[in-house]
Amino acid sequence: MRPDERAIDLGCGYGPLGLAIARAAPRGHCLMVDKDFVAVEYANANARRNHIDNAHAMLSDGLRHVPPQSFTLAVTNLPAKTSKEHYYLFFHDIRERLEPGGRFLRGGDQRPAPVHCARL
Secondary structure, eight states, X not given: OOTTOEEEEETOTTSHHHHHHHHHOTTSEEEEEESOHHHHHHHHHHHHHTTOTXXXXXXXSTTTTSXXXXXXXXXXXXXXXXXXXXXXXXXXHHHHHEEEEEEXXXXXXXXXXXXXXXXX
C-alpha cells in the first residue's frame, strides 16, 4: 500500500476494506461507494468513530454517480448474488477509472491484478 493511494471501494458495506486502506494511506484517500444508503451511513459513521479523515462513503450503483476521477487502487468484494452483466459493468467501469499501472483487487484475491488483465 502506498502512503498516497487514491482508492475506491466498490460495494463498501459498512467500510472495513476502505477504512483499512485509508488508514494505511495517510496521504491518500479512499472513496467508498455502495448502492445501499444504510451501508453508506454506517461506513461514514465508522470513519468518524475511528478518526479516519481521508475516507468517505457515497451512494452509487457501481461508478454511476461517482464524479470523474481516476484511482490508483480499486477494491471490491462483489456480492455473490448478482448477474453476470453486473460483473461485466463493474469490471469495465473500474478499468476505465484506473490510472496506468493501477491495481484492482477482488474479494479473495491474494495479489493485485494488473490493469491489462481486467480487459473484457
